[in-house]
Amino acid sequence: MTTTSSRHESPRVPQAWIIDTTLRDGEQAPGVVFTPAEKTRIALMLADTGVDELEIGYPAISEDECRAIRAITRLGLPLRLTSWARAVWQDIEHAASSGSEGVHISFPLSNLYMELMGKNYQWVREQLHELVPRARRIFDFVSVGAQDATRADRELLLAFFRDASSCGAQRVRIADTVGIATPGSITALLDTIRSTDHPPIEFHAHNDLGMATANAYTALEAGCDAVSVSVTGLGERAGNAALEELAVALKLSGKFATRLDTTCLAALCETVSNASGRAVQEQKPVIGKSAFQHESGIHCAALLKHPLSYQPFLPEQVGRNDSELVIGKHSGSASIHHFYNSHGISLSKEESGKLLSAVRKTAGEKKRALTECELKTIYRSYCETRNPLP
Numbered sequence: 001m002t003t004t005s006s007r008h009e010s011p012r013v014p015q016a017w018i019i020d021t022t023l024r025d026g027e028q029a030p031g032v033v034f035t036p037a038e039k040t041r042i043a044l045m046l047a048d049t050g051v052d053e054l055e056i057g058y059p060a061i062s063e064d065e066c067r068a069i070r071a072i073t074r075l076g077l078p079l080r081l082t083s084w085a086r087a088v089w090q091d092i093e094h095a096a097s098s099g100s101e102g103v104h105i106s107f108p109l110s111n112l113y114m115e116l117m118g119k120n121y122q123w124v125r126e127q128l129h130e131l132v133p134r135a136r137r138i139f140d141f142v143s144v145g146a147q148d149a150t151r152a153d154r155e156l157l158l159a160f161f162r163d164a165s166s167c168g169a170q171r172v173r174i175a176d177t178v179g180i181a182t183p184g185s186i187t188a189l190l191d192t193i194r195s196t197d198h199p200p201i202e203f204h205a206h207n208d209l210g211m212a213t214a215n216a217y218t219a220l221e222a223g224c225d226a227v228s229v230s231v232t233g234l235g236e237r238a239g240n241a242a243l244e245e246l247a248v249a250l251k252l253s254g255k256f257a258t259r260l261d262t263t264c265l266a267a268l269c270e271t272v273s274n275a276s277g278r279a280v281q282e283q284k285p286v287i288g289k290s291a292f293q294h295e296s297g298i299h300c301a302a303l304l305k306h307p308l309s310y311q312p313f314l315p316e317q318v319g320r321n322d323s324e325l326v327i328g329k330h331s332g333s334a335s336i337h338h339f340y341n342s343h344g345i346s347l348s349k350e351e352s353g354k355l356l357s358a359v360r361k362t363a364g365e366k367k368r369a370l371t372e373c374e375l376k377t378i379y380r381s382y383c384e385t386r387n388p389l390p
Contacts, residue, residue: 013254013255013256013257014220014255014256014257015256015257015258016220016226016227016250016256016257016258017052017053017202017225017226017227018050018051018052018053018226018227018229018243018246018247018258018259018260019051019052019053019054019055019082019202019226019227019228019229020046020051020053020054020055020228020229020230020231020243021055021204021228021229021230021235021240022042022046022230022231022234022243022272023039023042023043023054023055023056023057023072024055024056024057024058024084025055025228025230025235025236025240026230026231026234026235026240026272026276027057027234027276028235028236029234029235029236029239029276029278030236031277032234032276032277032278034275034276035275036064036067036068036071038275039056039057039068039071039072040068040071040072040075041271041275042231042268042271042272042275043056043072043075043077044075044077045264045267045268045271046079046231046268047077047078047079048261048264049243049247049260049261049264049265049268050258050259050260050261050264051079051243051259051260052079052080052226052259053079053080053081053082053102053226054072054077054079054080054081054082055082055083055084055104055228056069056072056073056081056082056083056098056100057069057083057084057098058083058084058085059083059085059091059094059095059097059098059100060085060086060090060091060094060095065098066094066097066098069083069098069099069100070098070099073098073099073100073101074099080101080102080141081100081101081102082100082101082102082103082104082141082143083095083098083100083102083103083104084103084104084106085103085104085105085106086105086106087105087106087107087108087124087127087128087131089131089134091105092105092131092134092135092138095139096138096139100139101139101140101141102139102140102141102142102143103135103138103139103141103142103143104143104144104145104173105131105132105135105142105143105144105145106144106145106147106173106175107124107127107128107144107145107146107147107160108124108147108148109121109124109146109147109148109149109152109156109157109160110147110148110149110151110152110153111152111153112148112151113147113148113177121156121159124160124163125159125163128144128160128163128164128167128169129163129166129167132144132164132167132168132169133167133168136168141170141171142168142169142170143169143170143171143172143173143202144164144169144171144172144173145172145173145175145202145204146160146172146173146174146175147175147177148175148177148178149173149174149175149176149177150174150175150176150177150178150180150181150185150189151177151178151180154189154192157174157189157193158192158193158196160172161193161196161198161199162196162197162198164199165197165198165199169199170199170200171199171200171201171202171225171226172198172199172200172201172202173202173203173204173228174189174193174201174202174203174204174219174224175204176203176204176205176206176212176215177206178206178208179205179206179207179208179209179211179212179237179238180208180209181205181211181215182209182211182215183211183214183215183218186203186215186218186219186222187218187221187222190203190219190222190223190224191222194222194223200225200226201223201224201225201226202224202225202226202227202228203215203216203219203220203224203226203227203228204227204228204240205219205227205228205240205241206235206236206237206238206239206240207233207235207237207238207239207240207241208237208238210238212233212238212239212240212241212242213233213241213242213245213246213249215241216228216229216241216246217246217249217250217253220250220256221255227241227246228240228241229241229242229243229246230242230243231243231244231268231269231272232244232269232272232273232276232278232280232284232287233245234272234276234278242285242286243265243268244262244265244268244269244285244286244287244318245285245286247260247262247265248262248265248286248313248317248318251313251317252312252313262317262318262319263316263317263318263319264319265286265287265318265319266287266318266319266320267319269287270287286318287318287320291315291320292311292315292320292322292323292324293323293324293326294310294323294324294325294326295325295326295327295328295329295330295331295335295369296330296331296332297330297331297332297333297334297335298332300325300331300332300334300335300338301332301334301335303323303325304325304334304335304338307323311323325338325339326369327339327359327363327369327370327375328359328360328363328368328369328370329360329363329364331356331359331360331363332356333349333352333353333356334352336352336355336356336359337349337352339375340352340355340375340379343372343376345379351382354382355378355379355382358378358381358382359375359378362374362378
């Protein structure tokens with residue numbers, strides 16, 4: 001019998017499992033090196049942000065890398081910690097010595113990648129069945145990845161999923177290694193995979209066509225169990241799906257449950273930006289300087305009445321300060337009135353209109369927005385013109 005309370009319960013939304021690879025794929029961005037202290041700091045902040053899994057590095061690189069990973073595993077963070085390995089047993093042994101509870105084993109799958117390695121799919125199948133069961137005896141969690149999966153033969157990819165499942169892999173990663181996927185192609189690919197028996201699916205996006213975050217979101221909509229991201233989208237070439245962008249998109253959609261605390265994003269992105277030496281572009285979604293700046297007169301007038309009129313979310317929701325109304329060539333009288341009033345100068349509607357002409361003229365000449373000092377100078381000049389000295 002259906003009770004009153006059960007009839008009114010909200011339908012359960014699927015859980016989106018978020019894997020952050022800033023410390024592994026992110027550090028593979030050309031010229032980026034994190035110190036052990038920076039790695040630890042970023043790991044702590046990612047844990048506070050609420051990611052579910054942290055891919056902390058590639059232990060086979062060096063003993064120094066192993067030591068940095070061990071330091072993080074000793075922190076007892078409330079998330080899964082995994083290391084990355086090639087499909088060779090020595091890499092998996094290095095991962096075991098790093099202390100991570102999980103390992104991700106990566107396999108070439110496209111014809112191009114197998115040819116580059118001098119391998120074929122028979123080798124891939126043999127390595128799956130040799131390495132995964134052995135790794136399962138060492139690690140709590142073992143996932144496998146199909147490199148260049150979006151350029152791989154579809155039948156080979158399906159065979160990889162079947163073989164991964166039969167040998168005990170606990171998750172399979174679809175890697176869009178060169179970032180050629182589109183939301184439509186991801187949906188079609190996942191429809192095909194989900195029509196067969198398969199382990200949980202992860203999607204790993206790259207941003208070569210500027211679609212990484214969109215593809216990651218689409219993958220979740222299409223039934224993917226997990227997606228990997230990096231802070232600020234840091235990664236090889238054009239980077240990866242950006243944690244901060246996906247986190248806000250998931251929150252606004254209301255379609256997925258996550259543990260993510262979006263108010264941590266601004267500080268986290270600033271820390272990664274400083275550690276990587278990669279400045280955040282002003283127009284970067286969610287955390288860029290321009291994301292909450294407004295100049296258009298129509299927009300600013302509306303924003304003064306309601307902060308969500310020309311913003312999809314409030315700056316404090318991502319740990320940012322208030323929005324900024326920039327005064328320049330495209331400003332309107334409402335912005336002018338607001339600026340001067342906030343500086344203790346009360347203007348009539350007529351006065352705001354007159355000052356606006358001077359503001360627009362000056363901004364056009366300077367080819368930029370005006371500073372507080374310049375705006376005060378314009379006001380003084382207006383006052384002198386209105387009340388000339390005897």
